[in-house]
Amino acid sequence: MILEIVNHEYQYEAEKLTRLFYPNEKIKVVFGSAESVDELRLRTSLTPEEVRAELFDKDGKCLFSEQSEYKNGDDRELLLMTLVFGILSRHTGYVPEWGMLTGIRPSKLFRSLGGRAREEFLGTYLVSEKKTALTENVARAEEKIISLSKPESFSLYVSIPFCPSRCSYCSFVSHDMTAQTVKKLMPDYIGALVKEISFTAETAKELGLNLESIYFGGGTPTTLDAEGLKTLTDAVSDSFDMGTVREYTVEAGRPDTVTAEKLRVLKNAGVSRISINPQSFSDRVLRAIGRKHTAAQTEEAFLLARKEGFGNINTDLIAGLPEDTEEGFRQTVEKTLSLNPENITVHSLALKRASYMGEDGVVQARKNRLCSRMLDFSYEKLTASGYTPYYMYRQSKTLGNLENTGYCKEGRECLYNIFMMEECHSVLAVGAGAVTRLKAPHGAQIDRIFNYKYPYEYIKDFDEILKRKKGIAEFYKNNP
Ligand code: SF4
Numbered sequence: 504m505i506l507e508i509v510n511h512e513y514q515y516e517a518e519k520l521t522r523l524f525y526p527n528e529k530i531k532v533v534f535g536s537a538e539s540v541d542e543l544r545l546r547t548s549l550t551p552e553e554v555r556a557e558l559f560d561k562d563g564k565c566l567f568s569e570q571s572e573y574k575n576g577d578d579r580e581l582l583l584m585t586l587v588f589g590i591l592s593r594h595t596g597y598v599p600e601w602g603m604l605t606g607i608r609p610s611k612l613f614r615s616l617g618g619r620a621r622e623e624f625l626g627t628y629l630v631s632e633k634k635t636a637l638t639e640n641v642a643r644a645e646e647k648i649i650s651l652s653k654p655e656s657f658s659l660y661v662s663i664p665f666c667p668s669r670c671s672y673c674s675f676v677s678h679d680m681t682a683q684t685v686k687k688l689m690p691d692y693i694g695a696l697v698k699e700i701s702f703t704a705e706t707a708k709e710l711g712l713n714l715e716s717i718y719f720g721g722g723t724p725t726t727l728d729a730e731g732l733k734t735l736t737d738a739v740s741d742s743f744d745m746g747t748v749r750e751y752t753v754e755a756g757r758p759d760t761v762t763a764e765k766l767r768v769l770k771n772a773g774v775s776r777i778s779i780n781p782q783s784f785s786d787r788v789l790r791a792i793g794r795k796h797t798a799a800q801t802e803e804a805f806l807l808a809r810k811e812g813f814g815n816i817n818t819d820l821i822a823g824l825p826e827d828t829e830e831g832f833r834q835t836v837e838k839t840l841s842l843n844p845e846n847i848t849v850h851s852l853a854l855k856r857a858s859y860m861g862e863d864g865v866v867q868a869r870k871n872r873l874c875s876r877m878l879d880f881s882y883e884k885l886t887a888s889g890y891t892p893y894y895m896y897r898q899s900k901t902l903g904n905l906e907n908t909g910y911c912k913e914g915r916e917c918l919y920n921i922f923m924m925e926e927c928h929s930v931l932a933v934g935a936g937a938v939t940r941l942k943a944p945h946g947a948q949i950d951r952i953f954n955y956k957y958p959y960e961y962i963k964d965f966d967e968i969l970k971r972k973k974g975i976a977e978f979y980k981n982n983p
Pocket residue numbers: 665666668669670672673674675677721722723756757
């Protein structure tokens with residue numbers, strides 16, 4: 504489709520909003536009038552008196568036309584986007600539940616709006632009543648965790664971008680450990696990571712920072728063998744002052760990587776929280792998404808972790824997976840509840856890969872509605888079972904533009920998730936693909952330091968990583 508931008512500078516917003524309604528289509532942005540048109544065309548324009556949005560079919564026939572006059576002080580961008588939203592909703596019959604909100608942190612926005620938040624969500628951003636209520640609950644739950652973070656706080660993220668095989672829907676940079684080339688890299692990767700951990704700890708010490716939470720993510724950190732995990736967890740506890748750590752999480756996401764030996768290493772290192780991720784409890788769905796384990800293996804791994812003394816376990820589920828049905832998803836939620844985990848995180852499937860795309864709008868709309876019903880069911884069922892939504896974020900290209908929500912039992916919020924998502928304090932991140940997010944202790948300034956994305960680059964140019972990491976001290980010097 505063609506998006507015409509006439510006399511205004513809201514191209515980015517208009518394109519983003521249009522993409523909500525046409526996620527699978529190529530949107531050609533044209534400044535002024537398109538020269539040749541034989542496709543759907545959305546014209547957005549601004550005159551000294553009014554904003555206007557018009558939709559034309561491929562023969563040039565006007566399907567919808569809306570305009571709004573504005574006065575000095577009116578938000579012209581918002582007026583124009585409201586017109587676009589209205590026209591595209593009517594044309595497609597699809598009303599996004601998150602309305603015009605495209606940001607990834609709705610609860611942060613909600614808090615920043617203070618007493619006007621509900622009204623703005625419903626009336627200005629056109630967010631549905633259900634999603635507004637969800638955001639309100641999450642914002643409330645986050646507040647008490649946010650207050651734990653102090654100016655001298657920081658968290659540590661350790662990146663292990665390896666998995667035992669690659670899931671078909673994966674959007675992370677994760678390397679299949681079965682590949683010989685990847686296996687060969689491992690000793691050097693761990694060696695470099697130990698050095699970076701030690702360097703980062705020195706920096707934190709010099710700056711007088713307190714470590715609040717640790718998160719090993721990836722990938723799947725438990726893809727490493729027990730020895731590799733021990734080397735890294737030892738490096739962390741030898742390098743950092745662990746006295747201030749409130750939470751220590753390691754993702755053991757893939758049940759096929761979980762062994763008693765590895766769990767003992769983690770337990771002995773002081774890991775207080777792990778993730779064992781069913782995604783689905785249907786073997787048919789697991790096969791369809793390329794997970795090389797069964798539902799029974801998930802349950803075994805979960806029970807093994809309980810037996811080894813883990814009292815805080817998260818389970819990730821995904822709504823909208825290929826081959827899944829509404830009934831199948833209900834059974835997954837119920838089976839998960841029967842295991843009684845402390846955290847359940849419900850994700851909406853993200854359509855990152857071209858192979859999932861190119862479906863026609865009708866198929867897409869049906870999947871969006873199915874995913875929405877699955878999320879509604881999980882909200883109803885989990886809240887009725889004593890879980891509270893405490894963490895939520897949105898990512899691009901999810902089915903129906905829907906959200907990911909973390910639920911927990913009372914007092915079992917994952918601190919790291921909130922600290923990181925709400926940008927409460929700096930997250931010093933180590934390893935390939937890691938991104939350090941520096942937050943000014945007494946201000947809003949955020950800077951990022953990027954490590955190399957791929958393990959071979961990370962190992963080869965490791966000196967450059969340490970050079971970049973000097974930026975941490977520099978940042979704190981400039982933002983005391
Ligand atoms: S386990 Fe997670 S990180 Fe690993 S391949 Fe599957 S989706 Fe990607």
